[in-house]
Amino acid sequence: MDIDRYFSTRRTVRRYTAQEVDNDLLTRLIDEATHAPNTGNMQLYSVIVTRSDEGKRALAPLHFNQPSVTGCSVLLTFCIDINRFNRWCEINRADCGFNNMQMLMAATIDTTLFAQQFNTLAEMHGLGCCYLGTTAYNAPKIAEVLHLPDGVVPLTALTVGYPDGEAPLSDRLPAEGIIHNELYHDYTDADINRLYAHKEALEESSRFIAENSKETLAQVYAEVRYPRATNVLFSDTLNEYLDKTFFK
């Protein structure tokens, strides 16, 4: 395998063939993914495997009916999990104080490292995956469907299956726009214009602007795709849910 070529040309796959992902393969890849780095080797995460049509149909609306949810072979919901660790502490007479922001962030990082390790492994084995950012939007309802107890927070999800056709390669900002040497060097207007020039010049960008009757691509992102009011609404939902189930 040409490592550099794989990493620089990997694609998000949203359409899958009817071929099922073998359960032994799935378990093996999850097992290997647990070797991802994690805070203090506490593994503060769980993954819920949804393979049944019934399960996918229950989750689909909570992911705004993105077709990959019912079209995939398996849907994996990656959850922050301090419940298992808490249980271990209870049994072993240990006072566990993980119900706070510091541990939420640590567990968020660890759960994501685990998910991404699975994603890379799956892709390297010829599977295709797509992250569902909608998971955190509807965390309370997803938790209800999946019977998540307190301390278990749905963070992100992956749809997994065999790719149907070749998915498009998406653009990225030039690395110079991401890297800061020694100190953060804030961006001038000229820097910003140069860094986003390629993205703005893409044919699809002009189409997005026209379809949404906007003047700039930034407006499509900030005002149509991820508008303030929606972000605030989902933030309130998430904060309330975390207060009730994680920070309590």
Next chain:
Amino acid sequence: MDIDRYFSTRRTVRRYTAQEVDNDLLTRLIDEATHAPNTGNMQLYSVIVTRSDEGKRALAPLHFNQPSVTGCSVLLTFCIDINRFNRWCEINRADCGFNNMQMLMAATIDTTLFAQQFNTLAEMHGLGCCYLGTTAYNAPKIAEVLHLPDGVVPLTALTVGYPDGEAPLSDRLPAEGIIHNELYHDYTDADINRLYAHKEALEESSRFIAENSKETLAQVYAEVRYPRATNVLFSDTLNEYLDKTFFK
């Protein structure tokens, strides 16, 4: 490369030889890592490269003087970054409402996916890495040292270099302890005891218990390594910092 073997035997590397990581290689790996999945392709992250001795010495105490900080070739501080996106929106007359929990979580996930993609790439190229969970503990002071503007939050860091000797392989819970089929099945005491049996039986676990004058391994984790009071202190610091620089 045997993919399965790599993933199931990868190790965290904390000790490095004197060989420097070539700057062209580093830039190439960071560039390839940006092809990690991310929310809406907004790339809400930056990475600060610390290569100078002066820079490492300034950061070392903020990472509690872990020897890998001054012993590595480069230290990468991965930051959530909504500053660049905000700037793009300002220039393009877009109302950006990303200063909330929903976008903090999305950007945390994206920054971590990017970091882990770099970690895997680096390891596959023979480099060794170690995440520094201390990054979020001292976020405000790290932000000061690295000149991070508002909207840029240090989330995690990686020390990178060529491995000096073979690092130990660390244990993991059995996959059955992480995977839930269709619904979350809460753990019985017997489940917990079975899942943690291997970890508890390790020679180093007995040593940790003895060294810390504790009765159980769970007490070492929850009361010595990650005690409630410290978690609460770092949570307060992080929350205050986020209120002042990200949620404002």
